[in-house]
Amino acid sequence: MTSPNPEILVIDDELQIRKLLQITLQSHDFSVILTNTSAEGLAAAANKNPDLILLDLGLPDENGHETLRKLREWSKVPLIILTVQSREEDIIRALDNGANDYLVKPFRTGELLARIRSALRGSEREENNPVIKFSEIELDLTNRTVKVNDELVQLTQTQYALLVLFVKNEGKVLTHQYILRQIWGEEFINQLQYLRVFVAQLRKRLEQNNSGVIYITTVSGVGYRFVCKPLEE
Amino acid sequence: MPMFRGAVSRRMEYLISSGFICGVSAICFLFTRYIGPEVVAFILLLAVSLIAMFFDILPVLLAATLSAVIWDYFFLHPRFNLRVGNTETKIMLSMYFVIALVSAVLTYKIRQIEKIARQKEERLENIRLYNTLLNSLSHEFRTPLASIIAATDNLMTSPSLLSEEIRSSLIEEISIASFRLNRQVENLLNMSRLESGFLQIKKDWCNIKELVEAVLQRLEESLKNFRISIEIPDNFPLFKLDYGLMEQVFYNLIYNAIQYTPENSCITISSSYIESSLMIIVEDNGPGIPEIEIPKVFDKFYRLKNVSIGGTGLGLSIVKGFVEAHSGTIELSNREQGGARFKMNIKTERLYNPPDDITQS
Numbered sequence: 393m394t395s396p397n398p399e400i401l402v403i404d405d406e407l408q409i410r411k412l413l414q415i416t417l418q419s420h421d422f423s424v425i426l427t428n429t430s431a432e433g434l435a436a437a438a439n440k441n442p443d444l445i446l447l448d449l450g451l452p453d454e455n456g457h458e459t460l461r462k463l464r465e466w467s468k469v470p471l472i473i474l475t476v477q478s479r480e481e482d483i484i485r486a487l488d489n490g491a492n493d494y495l496v497k498p499f500r501t502g503e504l505l506a507r508i509r510s511a512l513r514g515s516e517r518e519e520n521n522p523v524i525k526f527s528e529i530e531l532d533l534t535n536r537t538v539k540v541n542d543e544l545v546q547l548t549q550t551q552y553a554l555l556v557l558f559v560k561n562e563g564k565v566l567t568h569q570y571i572l573r574q575i576w577g578e579e580f581i582n583q584l585q586y587l588r589v590f591v592a593q594l595r596k597r598l599e600q601n602n603s604g605v606i607y608i609t610t611v612s613g614v615g616y617r618f619v620c621k622p623l624e625e
Numbered sequence: 626m627p628m629f630r631g632a633v634s635r636r637m638e639y640l641i642s643s644g645f646i647c648g649v650s651a652i653c654f655l656f657t658r659y660i661g662p663e664v665v666a667f668i669l670l671l672a673v674s675l676i677a678m679f680f681d682i683l684p685v686l687l688a689a690t691l692s693a694v695i696w697d698y699f700f701l702h703p704r705f706n707l708r709v710g711n712t713e714t715k716i717m718l719s720m721y722f723v724i725a726l727v728s729a730v731l732t733y734k735i736r737q738i739e740k741i742a743r744q745k746e747e748r749l750e751n752i753r754l755y756n757t758l759l760n761s762l763s764h765e766f767r768t769p770l771a772s773i774i775a776a777t778d779n780l781m782t783s784p785s786l787l788s789e790e791i792r793s794s795l796i797e798e799i800s801i802a803s804f805r806l807n808r809q810v811e812n813l814l815n816m817s818r819l820e821s822g823f824l825q826i827k828k829d830w831c832n833i834k835e836l837v838e839a840v841l842q843r844l845e846e847s848l849k850n851f852r853i854s855i856e857i858p859d860n861f862p863l864f865k866l867d868y869g870l871m872e873q874v875f876y877n878l879i880y881n882a883i884q885y886t887p888e889n890s891c892i893t894i895s896s897s898y899i900e901s902s903l904m905i906i907v908e909d910n911g912p913g914i915p916e917i918e919i920p921k922v923f924d925k926f927y928r929l930k931n932v933s934i935g936g937t938g939l940g941l942s943i944v945k946g947f948v949e950a951h952s953g954t955i956e957l958s959n960r961e962q963g964g965a966r967f968k969m970n971i972k973t974e975r976l977y978n979p980p981d982d983i984t985q986s
């Protein structure tokens with residue numbers, strides 16, 4: 393962690409939600425900036441340079457999608473969408489427009505904190521670190537090898553590419569189309585069957601030595617998320 | 626009667642009513658030796674009334690007029706002539722015409738009144754359903770709200786009087802009640818998606834095993850004291866289904882099993898592909914469902930009798946609605962060895978051979 397107290401900007405028009413977010417975040421050692429409109433939120437994002445933004449999609453002055461689009465024109469700050477709408481289209485749109493993650497209200501506090509930590513970690517991660525290590529998985533990017541519980545796991549090229557993509561985006565929801573585009577290319581973005589089959593294969597490979605551990609979680613109708621607790625450093 | 630109407634177009638109504646009058650007149654004509662014009666008049670009036678029972682007002686008026694002309698021409702003296710003889714016959718003909726029209730209009734009016742009564746009945750039925758909904762909803766929403774308010778009141782007004790143990794149990798009550806509320810809201814939203822008719826089904830390739838496992842993970846907490854068995858082969862093909870809807874189907878079925886079976890019961894989810902149809906079975910080894918209630922369990926707002934488990938009675942009707950949105954069927958039966966079995970059949974495309982590893986050299 394770079395700073396002891398990462399600063400979180402909340403953009404939400406519901407007073408009760410703001411209040412509870414403030415209590416929750418402050419009691420977990422985050423500093424909090426509260427705003428209740430898109431305009432205020434964007435101004436605070438520019439002036440205060442927060443470490444992470446929590447954005448509600450239903451804002452009074454403009455649609456949260458619009459806020460996100462404006463923000464992404466100049467900032468890469470990690471951003472998590474909070475929404476009452478669980479419509480897949482909305483979620484996919486927000487993720488495609490650069491949101492790191494989303495949570496549908498009502499959400500569990502534990503879930504919120506886990507997503508915040510994972511988004512903060514993502515922004516800090518060394519891009520060119522050749523060896524990525526999670527609890528049981530060790531990924532050596534230079535030698536292209538994967539170990540689970542210190543045992544070498546044989547992966548095909550596609551399985552390996554998929555795993556690298558997941559690991560590099562640990563904790564982040566990747567939409568089906570995004571993964572298909574990254575691994576197979578633009579013309580395959582509607583070939584969901586490729587992804588389903590390879591995810592099933594990859595899961596089997598990774599999870600055979602770790603009964604019960606699920607790394608690749610399914611995000612209904614949206615995509616996949618790679619979750620894994622990193623080793624304490 | 627109403628079914629017959631509507632099935633016949635306006636033009637057909639004109640044709641059928643004039644054809645019917647001509648046919649009846651022809652039969653009467655064959656018997657002119659035995660029956661007088663007065664009897665024929667009654668038979669024709671009966672024919673016009675019959676037409677009025679089924680058809681719209683204009684074809685009926687046509688039938689009335691046509692029958693008057695036919696009666697005059699073929700049956701009234703002088704016959705085969707539209708001329709009317711003496712004053713008596715003139716009166717008879719005008720009377721006939723008036724009676725035919727009056728009976729046509731009256732029968733039509735009675736039908737209108739019936740229609741209004743039927744609409745009223747439907748409206749009453751809607752109101753009844755609406756009241757059931759209101760009762761069920763106010764119960765299902767107010768009960769958890771009551772526990773939340775009571776628990777928070779206790780926590781706020783007399784914190785010093787409460788032991789640590791009681792405090793944490795009150796907090797747990799709040800948590801349970803909120804989740805219950807959230808589930809009901811989810812059900813209501815799904816129901817309104819179904820009812821609005823705007824349910825758009827988005828089919829894409831699904832891995833049933835992956836889907837079931839995702840649902841089990843969502844239900845992890847509630848499944849702590851249950852045994853789960855998944856009988857889906859590893860190399861099971863992919864199927865074209867709406868992932869979100871099927872997820873809700875499994876969620877509701879499994880949640881239902883959790884609620885209606887004692888702890889430590891076993892819930893089995895199995896799937897197979899027979900004759901281009903995907904079959905999915907969700908079954909348990911609980912007490913099963915009383916046979917006479919089986920046909921009703923998928924009805925909206927239906928709750929099992931003699932069972933004190935909360936719910937709106939929406940869960941299974943949503944399941945049925947979502948399965949039917951896939952043009953599938955679902956049926957419930959009791960297993961021979963005890964327990965309930967939900968069996969779904971969905972005709973769908975499948976993909977057996979996994980795509981090749983195309984980046985493999």
